[in-house]
Amino acid sequence: MLNSYVIRRALSDGKYRKIFVERLSEPLHLNLIALGVALFGSYRAKVAFDLMVRQQYAFPILFAAEEAKKRGLSRITVLEFGVAAGAGLLNMCDLARRTEAATGIAIDVVGFDTGAGMPPAIDYRDMPEYFQEGDFPMDFEALRRALPGRCRLVIGDAETTIPAFLASVTDEAPIGFVSVDVDYYSSAVKVLTVLDGRPEQYLPLVPVYLDDVSMDGANPWNGELLAVSEFNADHPLRKIAPFNVLRSKRVFKNAGWIDRMFAAHIHDHPARTPATAKRAQQAYIPNEYLR
Structure with a gap:
């Protein structure tokens, strides 16, 4: 309501x-x-009808929880890169709480930020016409006090904080969703290394929200799209692509967040290998034209 x-x-x-x-x-x-x-309506229905604040978080968190449930998991981890003042992170925590109540899947939330606002841009690839040094500062203490117990705030350069974080991710609580809202190409390159862990540390398909790809000046040769292109070129078995035919699956087709929703495909995940992906029963399509 x-x-x-x-x-x-x-x-x-x-x-x-x-x-x-x-x-x-x-x-x-x-x-x-x-x-x-x-x-x-139920929580699932409200997500389906785009009735939640930050639907770009509500949809992928619910999607990840339901995928985890199918795989017999009881817990997942969801991430936000680029916390800034923290409204998005607090909203993510609330959506995690509501998704947990609807699905029974426990959800841990982790937010990453430098805590010091935007660094200097390196060149045109960081789109300095939109962002500049010092943008989006954080009141760390006020945000820390407001965060619920399910959430952890990691402060520092992603280049140094991500390796330590990945070392803490267990197969029992794999990464299920990643939000990338770091604005710069150079920052996105660092952030996407969070997908470099062992395959079991992820769901086989991880929704990835790219916040900064909608400006008129954004293109595959700058910003987050360039970082994704380079990631794909460097990772034979890890690919980030637009979330497949998502618009046709949604009740409301015009929502702008749909264009920013991508998916990381963990092709080396055990669930996507022939030996472990084999079903107990063979698939069969009946032919109503045969008697």
């Missing part, structure tokens, strides 16, 4: 575009159904 925070957020920072351009351009009957879902 609507609360004061949702209303304030909808009317600030250009979020009204999501209402008047993305949402109200959808079919009327779907918006009417969404009103009923907002009032009476």
Whole structure:
């Protein structure tokens, strides 16, 4: 249901575009159904109808939890790179709590940030026309006090914090979702090393949200898209690609977050190898034309 925070957020920072351009351009009957879902629907239904704040977190966290459940896991880990003031991280914690209640899968949240705002840009690849040194500082103590017990805040350069973090990730609580909101190409290159661990430290498919790919100046030769391209070139068995046919699977097709949702495919994961992926029963397609 609507609360004061949702209303304030909808009317600030250009979020009204999501209402008047993305949402109200959808079919009327779907918006009417969404009103009923907002009032009476389950958490899964609200995620399906894009009724959660930061749907770009709600969808992949629920997706990861459901995939973990299929694989007999009881816990996953979700990550946010680029915490800044921390509103997104706190929202991620709330969505993790609600997803945990809906699925029974425990969810640990980890946020990564330098804690000192944006570093200097290296060159055009960091898109300095959009970002500059000192942007997005953090009030560390205030944020630390606000974070729930399920969340850990890691402060420092990703180049040094990620190896130590990966050493702590267990096969019993694999990484299920990664949000990359670090703005710069140079920062994204460092952040994507979080996908360099052992295959068992991940779900076979890990949703990856790339926040900074929607500006007019973003392209495959700068920013996060360039970092992804280089990652793919350097990793024969780990590939990041747009989340496959996601738009056609969504109730509402015009949501901008869909274009920013990618997936890391862990092709060397045991679940994606012939020996362990084999099913107990053979697949069969009946032919209704044969008697």
